[in-house]
Amino acid sequence: MTKYNFSSRVPLTNDNPFGEILTVASKPSIVSFAGGLPAPELFPVAEIQAAANRVFDEAGQTVLQYSLAQGNLQLRQLISQYMQTRGLNDAPDDLLITTGSQQGLDLIAEMMVNPGDVVISEKPTYLSALDVFKTYGAETVGVDMDADGMKMDELEATLKRHPNTKLVYVVPNFQNPTGNSMSLARRQRLVALAEQYDFLIIEDDPYGAIRYAGDPIAPIKSLDSNGRVLYTGTFSKILAPGLRLGWISAASELITKLTLLKQFEDVHSDNLTQAIIAQYMQDNDMQKHIDHITSNYRDRGETMHAAIEKYFPAGTELTHPEGGMFLWVKLPGNPDIDQLFAECIKNNVAFVPGAPFFPDNPETNTMRMNFSNRSVAEIESGIKKMGAVISSLIYAK
Amino acid sequence: MTKYNFSSRVPLTNDNPFGEILTVASKPSIVSFAGGLPAPELFPVAEIQAAANRVFDEAGQTVLQYSLAQGNLQLRQLISQYMQTRGLNDAPDDLLITTGSQQGLDLIAEMMVNPGDVVISEKPTYLSALDVFKTYGAETVGVDMDADGMKMDELEATLKRHPNTKLVYVVPNFQNPTGNSMSLARRQRLVALAEQYDFLIIEDDPYGAIRYAGDPIAPIKSLDSNGRVLYTGTFSKILAPGLRLGWISAASELITKLTLLKQFEDVHSDNLTQAIIAQYMQDNDMQKHIDHITSNYRDRGETMHAAIEKYFPAGTELTHPEGGMFLWVKLPGNPDIDQLFAECIKNNVAFVPGAPFFPDNPETNTMRMNFSNRSVAEIESGIKKMGAVISSLIYAK
Known part of the structure; x- marks a missing residue:
């Protein structure tokens, strides 16, 4: 068989420990807080089906034909209107429809990153973003965060060490994995630093x-007047991730x-999917649907927070997100997190170890807990079970 | 405003003469042979809508949720069965579902091409493939073709000049833009050369x-037993391009x-779209639909061929495709092709100049003519009109 000579972008091994964790955790018998899935029972299936039927009835041939790379104009108009409710004024021409916000990150990295350029992210961060930056040859560098988001003094020190920084990647709202949001003051400072140190900001805002x-905090993009912020949005968390549609809003030269x-x-x-979402947005009150999701996630998030405080051992620290x-x-x-994961699986409950979310120097006593994909009752009982496993392991030492 | 420091992948200018030609040619008043669109009136809209409704009824929540990167297993099984009818035996595990075959080309280039590597293509060729290879830093080199496809002696000479050739890209059936197919003997020689000179072959087969x-010619991939051929397929020409689904079949290490x-x-x-196509393939005889398209395209292609022979000036050479x-x-x-294009537009008929399809040394007296997107009557009258314009211009010199 041929010995392949892959490009330098290809990871040397096929090891995918994170994927293996998710596979183990996805057994039906397991109450999993490991993945990052929205609640499928909240998908507006009937409304999307109705939208699909209108699209087929009224424009079947058109939506099955090739179309424009920038995306369906009506959909861009509707996103533009929706974005105004989120504090952003972007014309439909300043939007590009993408195959999920993941492709948005990919295209931005492709546009900006030469091999050896530095991309700075929060630490911990959404690890699949780092994977994308690395395929374009980026060196990724993490900056610590706290409850107010990325630490700006530390960012500035990092920028001084890395003058070839091209991009700073942040998830300012209900960040994956921490759930924390960046304060307004830090958002303002970030924009000022972008100007001073000549980099662009990716504001990734799925949540x-x-x-x-x-209270909502102004989007970073709304604080910038020099075209330094690229905002990536997605329908994955507010509508349905299987439809794989997102968008980039940015200066028209960038678009x-x-x-x-x-x-x-x-x-x-x-x-077809672009037309279905546009039809759905025209025929339904999408904000009402988002409110419905949000109210459910509030119950789940608050239940999880309270249960962890109640059932996890004394000395446990946890964030208290306001959304996401x-x-x-x-x-x-200094618990053995792999042993803890294995014990939890034996007890039919799962989480994700936090270490893989760190670009470097992982904190191995951390865990990401997802609350959107399980009912309040499952969260209550699952956390109770996890608490018992953790306590028995930690106290056994 | 910020002066952006783009990566070396980004084209320096926003010039897009090919796009401008297609925009000019897309005016409703113009009978266009310029684009590469399938016939929308042949899309099985009702059948796809019925499939969509079954999917929503039976698996609404599932298809709106995140899924596997490799793609819907049932769809891969159905493609595997379909590929057998085309002479290929690929297990569902050796297939990757892509967002159109364009993404297939992108992923293969990303996997294989380091900056400075050479990618060889037919000359002329599908220019958007060359754009993809260039974004990964490839040097693209063209090899002449004739009615039997890429010339293998010339390919071997080119391989000797470019020992860093990583990929040879071919469209062996009813090639875009020429309509020619590669003979079996040349396919066999291509596979032997791949072994001898250590490169991989992209067999792009949309048509x-x-x-x-x-008679059908064996796929190049069926002639290879060393995992050197990556086959890219698509539903764009046999079902509907708006659904943006294709696949790569390749050795499992590559997949x-x-x-x-x-x-x-x-x-x-x-x-959602993956599930809709799978449902469509299960509930319908897709081959019957392909036969229906084929029969229509035969009438259109033969009409165009006969009309060009009849109405274009003496000395015109043209290919006689067996499909596509x-x-x-x-x-x-040595006609002024830009002037000819402008005159045709004035007469409400359009074609694409052939020069942009050449990676280098364009033949400026060439034209690509699409016959799939217009009725037999429009083809007859449009070609007659073009013939008059061409004759008046060429004889006026």
């Missing part, structure tokens, strides 16, 4: 619409280049 | 199922790597 406590790269990559995103799908736990001491 | 004359890169790029392809969507014309002498 921002799902706020169940506290022009991104559209060209998008055309090279997949010509355009699924035309995740919270973040630091266990006391 | 192969649409054969209306002559494993490609699946990882696919996951980085867009997580997975549209889950295009034929290729060489005009006598």
Whole structure:
């Protein structure tokens, strides 16, 4: 058999410990807090089906034909209107429809990153973003965060050490994996630093619409007037991830280049699905649906927070998100997290160890806990079970 | 405003002469042979809508949720069965579902091409493939073709000049833009050369199922036993391009790597659409639908061929495809093709100049003619009109 000579972008091994964790955790018998899935029982299946039927009835031939790389104009108009409710004024022409926000990250990295350029992220962060940056040859560097998001003094020190920083990647709202949000003051400082140190900001915002406590914070992009922020949005968390549609909003010069790269990559995103979502948004009150999700996630998130405080051992630290799908736990001491994971699986409950979310120097006593995909009752009983496993292991030492 | 420091992948200008031609040609008043669109009136809209409704009724929540990067297993099984009818035996595990075959080309280039590596293509060729290879830093080199496809002696000479050739890209059936197919002997020689000179072959086959004359030729991939051929397929020409679904079939070691890169790029392809196509294939005789398309395209292709022979000036050379969507014309002498295009547009008829399809040394007296997107009557009258314009221009010199 041929010995292949892969490009330098290809990971040397096929090891995928994170994927293996998710596979183990996905057994039906397991109450899993490991994945990052929205609640399928909240998908508006009937409404999306009705939208699909209108699309087939009224424009069947059109939506099955090739279309524009930038995406369905009506959908871009509707996203533009929706974004205004989130504090952003982007014209439909300043939007590019992408195959999920993952492709948005990919296209931005492709546009900006030469091999050896530095991309800075929060630490911990969404690890699949780092994978994308690395395929384009980026060196990724993490900056610590706290309850107010990425630490700006530390960011500035990092920028001084890495003058070839091209991009700073942040998830400012209900971040994956911590659930924390970046304060307004830090958002303002980040924009000022971008100007001073000449980099662009990726504001990745899959969760921002799902706020169940506290007040909305202005999007970073709304604080910038020099075209330094690329905002990536997605329908995955507010509507349905299987439809794989997201968008980038950015300065028109950037959208022009991104559209060209998008055309090279997949010509355009699924035309039928674009039309279905546009029809859904026209025929339904999407904000009402988002409110419905948010209210459910509030119950789940608050239940999980209270249960962890109740059942996990003394000394456990945890975040208290105001929205989104995740919270973040630091266990006391120095537990063997792999053993803990294995014991939890034996007890039909699962989480994700936090270490893989760190670009470097992982904190091995951390766990990401997803609360969007399980009922309040499952969360209560599952956390109780996890608490017992943890306590028995930690106290056994 | 910020002055952006783009990566070296980004084209320096936003010039897109080919796109401008297609935009000019897409005015409703114009009978266009310029684009590469399938016939929308042949899309099985009602059958796809019925399949969509079954999917929503039976698996609504599932298809709206995240799924596997490799793609819907049932769809891969159905493609595997379909590929057997085309002469290929690929297990469902050796297939990766992609967002159109364009993404297949992108992922293969990403996997194999380091900056400076050489990718060889037919000359002329599908120019958007060359764009993809270039974004990964490839040097693209063209090899002349004739009615039997890429010339193998010339390929071997080119391989000797470029020992860092990683990939040879071919469209062996009813090639875009010429409509020619590669003979079996050349396919065999290509596989032998791949072994001898250590490169991989991309067999891009969007049109192969649409054969209306002559006998099928064995796929290149079926002639290889060393995992050197990556076959890219698509539903764009046999079902509907707006659904943006295609596949790669390749050795499982390659599919494993490609699946990882696919996951980085867009997580997975549209889950709803994957399920709709699988349902469509289960509930319908897709081959019967392909036969229906093929029979229509035969009438259109043969009409265009006869009309060009009748109405274009003496000395015009043209290919005689046995399937697909295009034929290729060489005009006598040295006509000003831009002037010819402008005159045709004035007369409400359009074609694409052939020069942009050449990686280098374009033949400026060539034209690509698409016959799939217009009725027999429009083809007859449109070609007659073009013939008059060409004759008046060429004889006016």
